[in-house]
Amino acid sequence: MTVDNLYNWLMGFFPGITESPILLIIAILVPCLALFLFIALYALVAIYGELKVSSFMQDRVGPMGQGVGLHAGKWGLLQPVADALKLLTKEDLIPEKADKTLFIMAPFMIFIGAFIAFVAIPFGETLIIADLNIGIFYLLAVGSLAVIALILAGWSSNNKWSLYGGMRSAAQIISYEIPAGVSIVIVIMLTGTLNMQDIIKYQDGGLFNWLIFANPFTFIAFFIYFISGIAETNRTPFDIPEAESEIVGGFHTEYSGMRFAFFFLSEYANMFVVSGIASTGFLGGWQSPISGYFNTPSWGVFWMLSKIMFLVFVMMWFRWTFPRLRVDQLMNVCWKVFLPIGLLNIFGVGIWTLIFG
Amino acid sequence: MVKYFQNIWITLTTLLKGMGITLVHMLKIKRDNVTLQYPEEKWPRPERNIGFDHDNYNVIRSRLHVDMDDCIGCLKCERACPVDCIKIDTVKVPSRGEDIKEIGHVGVTSNGTRKAMVVTRFDIDMTECCYCNLCVYPCPEECIYMTGGPNAKKHPIDYEFSEYDRSELVYRFAKQGSKDGIERIMAEQEAED
Amino acid sequence: MGVVHGQEMVLNIGPQHPSTHGVLRLQVKTDGEIISEIKPFIGYLHRCFEKHCENVTYEQVIPFTDRCDYLASMANNFGYVVAMEELMEIKVPERVEYIRVIMAELQRIASHLLALGTFGLDVGAFTPFLYMFRDRERILDMFEMTCGARLLYNYMWVGGLSHDLPIGFVESAFRFLDYFEPKIEEYNNILTYNKIFIERTADVGVMPADVAISYGVSGPNLRGSGVKWDIRKDEPYSIYDRFDFDVPVGIGEKGNLGDCWDRFNVRLTEMGESIKILRQALTQIPKNGDVHQTIPKKIRPPKGSIYKRTETPRGDLGFYIISDGSPIPNRLKMRSPAFTALSVLDEIGRGWMLSDVIAILGSLDIVLGEIDR
Numbered sequence: 001m002t003v004d005n006l007y008n009w010l011m012g013f014f015p016g017i018t019e020s021p022i023l024l025i026i027a028i029l030v031p032c033l034a035l036f037l038f039i040a041l042y043a044l045v046a047i048y049g050e051l052k053v054s055s056f057m058q059d060r061v062g063p064m065g066q067g068v069g070l071h072a073g074k075w076g077l078l079q080p081v082a083d084a085l086k087l088l089t090k091e092d093l094i095p096e097k098a099d100k101t102l103f104i105m106a107p108f109m110i111f112i113g114a115f116i117a118f119v120a121i122p123f124g125e126t127l128i129i130a131d132l133n134i135g136i137f138y139l140l141a142v143g144s145l146a147v148i149a150l151i152l153a154g155w156s157s158n159n160k161w162s163l164y165g166g167m168r169s170a171a172q173i174i175s176y177e178i179p180a181g182v183s184i185v186i187v188i189m190l191t192g193t194l195n196m197q198d199i200i201k202y203q204d205g206g207l208f209n210w211l212i213f214a215n216p217f218t219f220i221a222f223f224i225y226f227i228s229g230i231a232e233t234n235r236t237p238f239d240i241p242e243a244e245s246e247i248v249g250g251f252h253t254e255y256s257g258m259r260f261a262f263f264f265l266s267e268y269a270n271m272f273v274v275s276g277i278a279s280t281g282f283l284g285g286w287q288s289p290i291s292g293y294f295n296t297p298s299w300g301v302f303w304m305l306s307k308i309m310f311l312v313f314v315m316m317w318f319r320w321t322f323p324r325l326r327v328d329q330l331m332n333v334c335w336k337v338f339l340p341i342g343l344l345n346i347f348g349v350g351i352w353t354l355i356f357g
Numbered sequence: 358m359v360k361y362f363q364n365i366w367i368t369l370t371t372l373l374k375g376m377g378i379t380l381v382h383m384l385k386i387k388r389d390n391v392t393l394q395y396p397e398e399k400w401p402r403p404e405r406n407i408g409f410d411h412d413n414y415n416v417i418r419s420r421l422h423v424d425m426d427d428c429i430g431c432l433k434c435e436r437a438c439p440v441d442c443i444k445i446d447t448v449k450v451p452s453r454g455e456d457i458k459e460i461g462h463v464g465v466t467s468n469g470t471r472k473a474m475v476v477t478r479f480d481i482d483m484t485e486c487c488y489c490n491l492c493v494y495p496c497p498e499e500c501i502y503m504t505g506g507p508n509a510k511k512h513p514i515d516y517e518f519s520e521y522d523r524s525e526l527v528y529r530f531a532k533q534g535s536k537d538g539i540e541r542i543m544a545e546q547e548a549e550d
Numbered sequence: 551m552g553v554v555h556g557q558e559m560v561l562n563i564g565p566q567h568p569s570t571h572g573v574l575r576l577q578v579k580t581d582g583e584i585i586s587e588i589k590p591f592i593g594y595l596h597r598c599f600e601k602h603c604e605n606v607t608y609e610q611v612i613p614f615t616d617r618c619d620y621l622a623s624m625a626n627n628f629g630y631v632v633a634m635e636e637l638m639e640i641k642v643p644e645r646v647e648y649i650r651v652i653m654a655e656l657q658r659i660a661s662h663l664l665a666l667g668t669f670g671l672d673v674g675a676f677t678p679f680l681y682m683f684r685d686r687e688r689i690l691d692m693f694e695m696t697c698g699a700r701l702l703y704n705y706m707w708v709g710g711l712s713h714d715l716p717i718g719f720v721e722s723a724f725r726f727l728d729y730f731e732p733k734i735e736e737y738n739n740i741l742t743y744n745k746i747f748i749e750r751t752a753d754v755g756v757m758p759a760d761v762a763i764s765y766g767v768s769g770p771n772l773r774g775s776g777v778k779w780d781i782r783k784d785e786p787y788s789i790y791d792r793f794d795f796d797v798p799v800g801i802g803e804k805g806n807l808g809d810c811w812d813r814f815n816v817r818l819t820e821m822g823e824s825i826k827i828l829r830q831a832l833t834q835i836p837k838n839g840d841v842h843q844t845i846p847k848k849i850r851p852p853k854g855s856i857y858k859r860t861e862t863p864r865g866d867l868g869f870y871i872i873s874d875g876s877p878i879p880n881r882l883k884m885r886s887p888a889f890t891a892l893s894v895l896d897e898i899g900r901g902w903m904l905s906d907v908i909a910i911l912g913s914l915d916i917v918l919g920e921i922d923r
Contacts, residue, residue: 323675
C-alpha cells in the first residue's frame, strides 16, 4: 500500500509522465530505509527491554547509572547504545581456516530473511509496505530463509561447536515450520484469504471477534503457532542451536563485532515478525479490543505495536524462566505433540464452522 | 492416551507455575532487589544488614598494614606467613631502646618494649597475600593488622587498592633511607671505636 | 536401506568451556550428538597442595585446605582440624564444637545452593541460578561477620577457632533460616518440578548403586543412587551424634533410581536437613566458652599417622597425615570426593547426548580445585 501511495504521490509532481522506473525505485527504497531504521530502533528498545526484564525477574536492577560520565545514563537507558557502539568498534575476526565467502555471507543472509519479512507486516490500515495478496504465505516462506543462513554460519566457521549449532538449527527450524504452518492454515480456513489486511478486517468488532477467541480450536492453534514461532527464532527453551552451556555459542561462536551484531539484530527482528504474524492472525492486528472505540489509524498503529511488544515480552518471559530442551525432546514436542494436535485442530475447526458457523 | 494428555497438562501447569514466580519477582522488584550500585552504594547498607554493628565485627580481612613505630623486628609474622609474602630485614641498633633521629627510628614501642632492631626492610606483597590472617596473631606488639573493622581507629578500612602496575602492590613499610642511614651510623661508630 | 556408518568426531570440551565448572578438559568421542567415550583430563588447576603441605607448619596448612574445595572451605577446614585433633588427642570445648557444626552446615547449604544453581544453568535455566546466588550471599554475609572472609576462611584452627561468634550471630542465623526455609519451595516450583527440567534430568545419567560404590563415589551422589550412607550419621565425628536429622536418599521419583534428578533432589532435601541441624545447634549452643582455650602453643603432634574422614557437601573427604614429631607434616594426603565423582563420568555418561553429558557433569557437582589440589 505504502509503496503504491508513495509512487502515486511522487508521480503527482510529474504530470506528463505515465510510468517511471526511477520513481518506482525511489518509492521502494524510501520505505525500506525507514524500515531499516525502525528495525534498528526496535532492536535497541528490545535489547534494553530484555536487559531489564531479565534483571527484574532475577531480583537485580540491570544496567543503571547515576549522573553522567561512564555510567549508562539514567536507568541505564544508554546501555543498548553502548552495546551497539561496542559491537561496531570491535575487531572483526575471521578465522583463518574459515570459508571466508560463506562466513561473510551468513550474517547478511539471516538479516535479509528477517528484513524482507517486515515488508508484509501490517502496522496499520494503510501502513503496510507491500500489501501482498498472499501476504501470510509470503511470511511463512521467507521465515524459513534463516535456516540457510544458520547452516552457512555453522559450516563456514570451521569450528566443531558451530557445526553442531548449524546442524541442530537445521533440524529444529524445518520441523517447527510445519506446526506453525498448520496453525496458520486455520486462520486461512476461517478468513478465506491470504491477504494480511483482509485477515485483520475479518476480525473487526472487538476483543471477542478476534480469531483466538473464535472457538476453542483457534485458541489452541494460537499457542501452537506462538510456541513454534519461538522455536523458529531460536529462543529459550528452544535455543539449542546456540545453547551456550552446551555448545558454547553454537553457530555464532566464531563471529564477533558487527557480524555478530547482525545475528543478534535478526534474532530480535525475527521475534518481531513472529509476534507480528501471531497478532495479525489471532489477535486482530491493528483492531482495537473495544469495538468502535480507539479505532483511528494512529490508534491502530498503537494497538498493533503494543500487541507485538506484549508477545515479545512473553518470549523474554519464557527465556528467563525455563530450562532448555534437549534435541530429541525438541523433535518429540514438535512431531508428537504439536503436529497431531495441529492437524486435529484443522479438523475441529472444520466441524465447528459446519455446526456453529 | 490418557498419559499423553496428562503429560501435556503437567507440562502446562508446572511451566505456568514457574512463569508465575518470575512474574511476581519482576513486579515486586522494589522489594526484592538485591543489587548494590557499587561505587555509589557500599555494603553494608541498612536493609541488607543482617544484624551486626561495626564495632562487633570481630575481624576484618583487608589490606595488611604495619605501624612501623611499634615494630620490633621479631620476624614472627614473616615465619607465620604460609605464602612468604612478608619480607623483613633488620639491623641491630647501637644502643637498645633509644631513638635514632636521622632515620626516624623510635626506640620504645607504644607497649613500652625497648627495640633492639632497626627494621630496614618490611615489604608485604599484597599480590601474594592470601588474607589468612595468620601473621596478625603472633605479633607481640599488635603492629601488623588488617585495616578497618576492629582496627578502624588505627587505620581506616582499605579494600579498594587496585593499581595499574603489579609492582605498586608491594607495600614497603620500612622508613625510607633507614637502610643506608643505619649502615652509615654503624660505620661511623666503628670508625669512632 | 543400509545403515550409514560415519566417522567418530573427537571433541574437546574445555578447558575453556562455560559448563565444565572450572578448568576441566573432556575429550569426548561423538557420533553426531551421541557420546561414545568421555576422557577427562585434569591438572589445569594443580597447585601441589599435598607436596606444599610438607613444607609448611601444621597451622599453615589450613589456608591451603581452604583453597582445595573453595566452595566449601569451612568443611575442608573442619576435616583437617578433626583429623589433627584426633592425632594430638585434643578435646575441644563444647562451644567450639557447636560453632564448627553451625559453620559446616551453613557451608553445606551454601555449597549445595551453588551446585543446584549451576546445574540449572547447565540445563539452561538462568533465573534459579541467580535466586540461589542471592541466598548464598546471605550465608557468606554471615561468614564475613564471623571471620571477616567471604570465601576462604581459615576459621577453624587445630584445637579451636580463630574467632568467637560475633554478637548477634545466633539471631541473624535464625533470621536467615526463617527467610530461607520457604525459598526451598520456590526452587521446587521454578526448577525441580518444572516439566522441562524433569525431562532433561530424569532417567539421564543413571548411576546404579553398585557402580557408585565400586567407583568410590560418596556424598549426595551416592545417596542419589539410593545408598543410605552419611558419615555424619554412620561414623559420627565432632558432635553430629547429638542431632536429629534424616539422611535423604534418592528413590527414583521421576525416573530411574540414581539419575540426575535424584542427585539434584537429594541436595535440595539435604538443605532442609541442614536447616534442622542448624536449628538444634543454634538453640543448644553453650552461651560461654573460650574458643582459644585448647589451642596448643606449638603444634607438634606425636609420631604416628591418622586417617580421618568427614562429610563435606561433596562427600567423603579424608585426610591422611603422617607425623614425624616435627612441626611440619611428613606426608599429607587428601582423599577428594569430587575426584571419584569425576572418575565415574565415563561410565555413566556413555551413550548419552552431548547435552546430557553436560547435565550429568553438572549433577555430579565437581570442584576442580579439589580434584587437582
